[in-house]
Amino acid sequence: MATISFDLVSPENLVFNDEVGTIIVPGKDGDLGILPGHSKVMSSLRPGRVMVYNEDKSLIKSFFVSGGFAEINPEKCIVLAESVVEVNSLEKTSIEKEIQELENKEGKETEEQLSVAKAKLEAINVNYYDKI
């Protein structure tokens, strides 16, 4: 089966770079599943999970991104994300604490941080893309 090359890039470093089978990215208007040969798309991303799968559809890694962009063409998929963490390394208790703190504050920036934190919590709790 064919593969597609996938780059996950954050401002600080190149997080992931390999040939993979399938990728799911959290597009602004809904999740995008990307297989080799996907048509050319450029999309902005909402905070959520980027899932990377092998050719046999087994999950390689899942990342949490706080937004960014994806550029997709038939051979390659590039995700530019502002901050990238592996979902496994997120800690539920510390995020819940962060959300509580943020809920007590106001302002536009806090709102953004809050939505990112909530998305993080969701990323830990949900598992609907673990098997595809």
Add this chain to the structure above:
Amino acid sequence: MPSLKDIKTQINSVGSTKKITSAMKMVAASKLRRSQEKAEAARPYSSRLEEMLSSLASSAASGEGIIKLLTGTGNDQNYIVVPVSADRGLCGGFNSSINRETFKLVKSLEGNGKEVQLMPVGKKSRDFFNRVMKDQIIENFVDLNVSSTGYESALNISNKLQELYFEGKFDKCILVFNKFKSAISQEVTQQQLIPLDVSNSEKEEEKDNSSNAIYDYEPDEETILKDLLPKNVSIQIFKVLLESDAGEQGARMAAMDNATRNAGEMIDSLTLKYNRTRQAFITKELIEIISGAESI
């Protein structure tokens, strides 16, 4: 003629200076490696962002709001110049060349009747422009420490710049920074940050080929561009900060290497002088003894 003891003290003091400079050289060398790695790690992101932008930029017509970061305000009157220097000295001409270049740029812009404001980054340029053009500084950023704080530090600068831009405080923003060429050479570079200068990017020819194909945009071009442009400003600043940081370490390493070598040479010549003086004393004492013995 200096006494033996004077020369000895001088040798000792030059020797301890040499120790310090060679230690600083080592520190700079190891920091350089780290900064260089950081600068290289950041490169994929900025180059890909640039690629995306350039394929989008052509489609953007003039517009209001954030698109202005790309199209400009339509005016060419108010400038903001951002010199990026280091926080510390002892790195050769690194800081002074930035200050000199910025000073020249400001003067030439003013000569053309433009209004120029300054936003120095780094203690050395802040201090310099505090002395010569105090009333033109609108904001300064010091102690950024980009190699440890990372992207956050760039975000602060970028947010401030965009805030000022959308308040209509300036039409064009120019960065002056040291571009990291190699460990021993830096090049003072000017880069126009706002409005974005797409034509200036290095890989333009490549892009022309790739942008022939038509992309689907999700949600749509304008929304993506609105997200992408502010991010690009931050990323460009981040890249510049990292390059400047690596350049600083490189410049310091070279300067300290020179200083160490000079100190070594100085010790050699002082030691020679010391030995000669000692020999002269011995000869003198011998002559005294011999002539004393002869006279008896």
